[in-house]
Amino acid sequence: MSGPGPAAWGRLRRVSAIVWIAALSLAAWLWLLLCQGFFWRTDVRLPPGDDPGVWPPVCVVVPARDEAAVLPASLPSLLAQDYPGRAEVFLVDDGSTDGTGELARALAREHGGLPLTVGSPGEPPAGWTGKLWAVRHGIGLARARGPEFLLLTDADIAHAPDSLRTLVAAAGTGGFDMVSQMARLRVESRWERLVVPAFVYFFAQLYPFRRIGRAGTATAAAAGGCVLLRAEAAERARVPDAIRQAVIDDVALARAVKGSGGRIWLGLADRVDSVRPYPRLDDLWRMVSRSAYAQLRHSPALLAGTVAGLALVYLVPPVALVAGAAAGSAATAAAGGLAWLVMTGTYLPMLRYYRLSYWLAPLLPFTAFLYLLMTVDSAVQHYRGRGAAWKGRTYARPEPVADDPAR
Structure with missing residues (x-):
């Protein structure tokens, strides 16, 4: 056989x-x-915080480039923050061509609330991404006010009225140098429903939120749309200068803060939402x-x-x-x-x-x-030379960042 x-x-x-x-x-x-x-668990949410008695001063920095379409849905929510301490908003108009800066001033006049300053840093020099150059300018404006905390938030993020208060309380009670929330992204179109939740799922798979907040672990990440950062920790980590070429700036920021000895936390947001639409697969x-x-x-x-x-x-x-x-x-x-x-x-x-x-x-x-x-x-x-393109700017592969000789 x-x-x-x-x-x-x-x-x-x-x-x-x-x-x-x-x-x-x-x-x-x-x-x-x-x-x-x-x-895969979604229960990592902003930890509760205690009333500090005396609320520390906070400056909100908003880099904005051609954001006139989303600003009416986001900026008023920042101006309307119910914060017991001193707070003000610095919107940095990063070379917009759609009247972003003028619209921001008009919204502040219409809605009132927190004081708003609109600045413009000009075109970024070689070696800087546009967003981080705008953030640097905003932090420079804010530093004159002597804030204890900086809230770095994108122009397409809408905040609930108690957002700033709960972030500061959580950072103070938990002893965190940086607290970041992953804003709830829009899921209205068919493609958004198919693609957007997976984006957050994959991000959490790469950077498990529980490990980020645990002392002694190397895992570090943040969600750039909503980052509360101690001004002292920013100085210690030399941000944004130390990460000035980073295209994925939120992860680079978290690594810089954690690498300089800071405690960080990242979780999903309940009442911080992105208002930017991505209706088509192409978007x-x-x-x-x-x-x-x-x-x-x-x-x-x-x-x-x-x-x-x-x-x-x-x-x-x-x-x-x-x-x-x-x-x-x-x-x-x-x-x-x-x-x-x-x-x-x-x-x-x-x-x-x-x-x-x-x-x-x-x-x-x-x-x-x-x-x-x-x-x-x-x-x-x-490899076709188009690299990381965003709103008219293209960024090549970053070169190693040398220390600033002036420091």
Whole structure:
């Protein structure tokens, strides 16, 4: 009786390889579920804080470039902050061509509230991103007021009336040098509902919020839309000068503050919202691809590893389930199905946070495939010389930042 022929052995080896790949994907998901700081949980929220009695002075710095479309929905919420201490707002008009600065002054006259100063730093010098040059100018204006805290917030972020008060109370009670909230992003269009919650989910997977706030860990990140920073910690970390070339400035800021001995915290927001719309896939694509390759430090090796990792973790499970069922391989189908089930289960809390249908959870592999394509496109645009482009500016790969000889 003869054994299996060469063709049969070839099919067996292929099936065996698929089984092992599916098993590896399942093992990756079990590790992510149990060992990656419980990233999938959405209960890391701003810790409660006590009334300090005497509320410290705060300056709010808002970098703004061509933000006239969103400013009426965001700036009045800052001016209306119910803060018991001294606070004022500095909006830095970063070379806008749509009348952002004039609109900000008009909104302040109409709504009243906290004092508003509008400044303009001019074009950034070589080696600076536009946003960080604007932040530097805003901090310079604020420093003359002697604030204890700086609130760095984007022009598309709307704050609840007690936002500043709760941030300061949490920082004071918890002894934090930096407190950041991930603003709730808009999820009104079909593409926003499909792509936006996954963006926050992937971010939390890379930077588990629980590890960020834990002393002694190296994990550091922030959400640039809402960052409360002690002025003393900013001086100690030399920000924004020390991170002046950073395209992903919020993560760079957190690393600088934590690296200089500061305590930081990051969590999801309940009443801090982004009002910027991304109604079409093209809008979301540009938002992700403009900085994805910068996140990978412009490294082809990291790009290849990221693509392989996304494929293994997010694409293999559904492919293994279907391929295993078609080939009659119960082990392949079971491993792929279980991995897909764990993936779906970990995504449900984020969908609940965004008040979206749970039926979006099984579509996460498709969304991850879109992110894979966006990441590859980000690298392609970089090598075509378009780099990290935002509102008319393109940033090349940053060079190492030398210490300022004046310091």
